[in-house]
Structure formats: C-alpha cells, structure tokens
Amino acid sequence: MxxxxxxxxxxxxxxxxxxxxxxxxxxxxxxxxxxxxxxxxxxxxxxxxxxxxxxDPQTRARYDQFGEAGISGAGAPDMGDMGGFADLFETFFSGFGGAAGGGGASRRRGPRQGDDLRLDLSISFNEAVFGQEKEVQIRHLETCDTCKGSGAKSGSGPTTCGTCGGQGQVRRATRTPFGSFTQVAPCPTCEGTGQVIADPCGACGGQGVQQVRKKLRITIPAGVDSGTRLRVAAEGNAGQRGGPAGDLYVYLFVQSHDKLRRDGIHIHSDVAVNYLQAILGDTIEVDTVDGAANLEIPAGTQPGTTLTLTGKGVPKLGNPVARGNHLFNVKVQVPTKLSNHERDLLEQLAGHHSAKDHPHKSGLFGGLFG
Known part of the structure; x- marks a missing residue:
C-alpha cells in the first residue's frame, strides 16, 4: 500500500x-x-x-512516528492499560460472566497516559565524546488549548453514552454446548469511556488532543555511544481525559570518524613514522579528540608498537572526569628508493655492525665482512 x-x-x-x-x-x-x-x-x-x-490523532501520531508498523497492532488489546496481576485476571475472566456475574467496569473510563515516542538522532564522533546540547524537532499530541482536553465545544460537555448507559461495556450472551456465557467488551460507541461528546470541539474534532510540531533542546552527556537511550520526561503524546503525557525516548547513533576508532572509553588510531624516527626517536604531532598533541617516539621503536597518551580518550558516561586513553599503533615507513648518497651513508652505518650481530646470513653483511 x-x-x-x-x-x-x-x-x-x-x-x-x-x-x-x-x-x-x-x-x-x-x-x-x-x-x-x-x-x-x-x-x-x-x-x-x-x-x-x-x-484519529492517536493513530496518526503513531503512523507518523513508526509508519505502518506503528498501527499494525491497533486492534490488539492495550497491554499498557493492564495494571498488575489482579487487572490481568479481571481482563481475562470478567468477560465470561456466567456465574461470575459479568466483571467490573472497563479500565478505559479514567484518565489514560499518553503514548511514549521514539526519536532517532545521529550525532558526530566528537559530540558523543564531549556531549552537546542539540535542538530537535518532534511532532506529538498536546492537550487541545480550545477545549482544555475535554473534547467538547465551549459551554457543553460529555453526556452519558446511550448504548452502554455509561458503563463503558456491552454484554452479549452466547450459548455453547458447555452452557451460556456472557461476553463483555468495550462499548463501540464510546470506546469504553461511558460518555460521548454530543457537541465536539471544532479545533480537535472532539479528541481533546491536537498534533503539533515542537522544538526541544536535548542535552547529550559526554561519553555516549551508539545505542544510548535518553529519556525526556513528559514530551511524548498528551494523555487523554486528564491523563499524564508519555515520555520521549531519544536513541543515539554516532557517526564514524575518518581517522579515529573507538573501543569503549579508549580511542585507537594509526601513526606513521619513517625508519630514522623509529631508530633515533623523535617527538611528533598527532591528532586527538582534544586537538593536536605531542607524542614521544622512543629510540628503537619497532613496527606495530602501541604508544599511549593517557587521559586523551572518551570520558566515562556519568563520570566525565574519568577518561580513557588514546592508543597509537606505530607504522614504520621504509623507503623504496634511495639516492646514492643515502645508500653510501647506510652502508657506512652497516659497516659498524659485525656479521654476527645479524641473525641471518646476509648478502650485504657477507659482502662487507666476507
């Protein structure tokens, strides 16, 4: 469709x-x-x-938020309205009156809490590390300003439902081989409220709520990661008949960085040095989430060595003072071409080493010391 x-x-x-x-x-x-x-x-x-x-504002809001999946179960029982084991028992057994006497009133008659909403939010790598305040726009249901949530036009009000007599339920007797049973269901006219709006509010069509766009400022704490869920209280859909609003849940998705990789509270990246820096040692400038920093390359650094800048990683969520480390994987660049002068210098350097210092037989050392 x-x-x-x-x-x-x-x-x-x-x-x-x-x-x-x-x-x-x-x-x-x-x-x-x-x-x-x-x-x-x-x-x-x-x-x-x-x-x-x-x-219908409620189903429209769910459709806008989740698409077809948000309304595919619209005909299913509202499990959010079942308050504990006693209510669950009543829900299953009050509908089969017989000797039980038909059960109690529908739970939909009182105030109903509004639906929770979900917002997926993409943030940058650095925003996840250090936190950020972001402005987002949502669409949710708010109590109608015109009728103050009653659903009725000014000067009027709800009236008792004529179909169920204000009970919010209708009963239907069914004969089976096991006896006669009475099935209880929410009244289709008043949807279980026991009341109908004879003169509905023109602004909300009698629903008591309206869908509106709203801008919110979301505080993202330092140290969040993909999958982190933030709860914004009472920013979901407005409740009906005076019920409290639902909550807004913000699910975060962190964009990848072109150079840095995250592993929990630690950050990893590669750093390339030439063979002379690896042999003699050096201090080089590297990129971190805090900006440029100096990294000491010890003399004799081997390819694949991991060097660490302490405290340059990700703040611990809930404790931003505690931070992880930034770990650098050293890659040594070996030149593929040498000038004659460079080759002469390296051969002179090699001459200071005896063949026994080399772990393998070598044409270079053999030629020099053979």
Missing part, C-alpha cells in the same frame, strides 16, 4: 478539514457503485483505511 498521505493527496501537515475533504472527494471518485474500472474497489478500500488512520 502506498503512503497514506500520498493516497489522500495531502501534505503531512494537513488538518482535519483538509483530510475530510480529500477523503470525500476520492471516495466519490472510486466508489465501486460509481467507478466500474478494474482496481477501483481496492483503491476505495485503501483510501478508507488511510482516512481511518489519519483522522
């Missing part, structure tokens, strides 16, 4: 009236009683599904 906004031909910022007009226009165009073209009926069903999702 195509993206829901594309199906309706509207932008992602479309308000409720724009969605409704687009749906009505397309529904008339593709209604199977009017349009006999092949595929018109399937198109009509897709348009209906898109409008069903986008016209």
């Amino acid at each position: 195509a993206e829901y906004y594309d199906l309706l031909g509207v932008s992602r910022d479309a308000d409720a009236d724009t969605l409704k007009r687009a749906y009505r226009r397309l529904a008339r165009q593709y209604h199977p009683d009017i349009n006999k073209d092949p595929g018109a009926e399937d198109r009509f069903k897709e348009i209906g599904r898109a409008y069903e999702v986008l016209s």
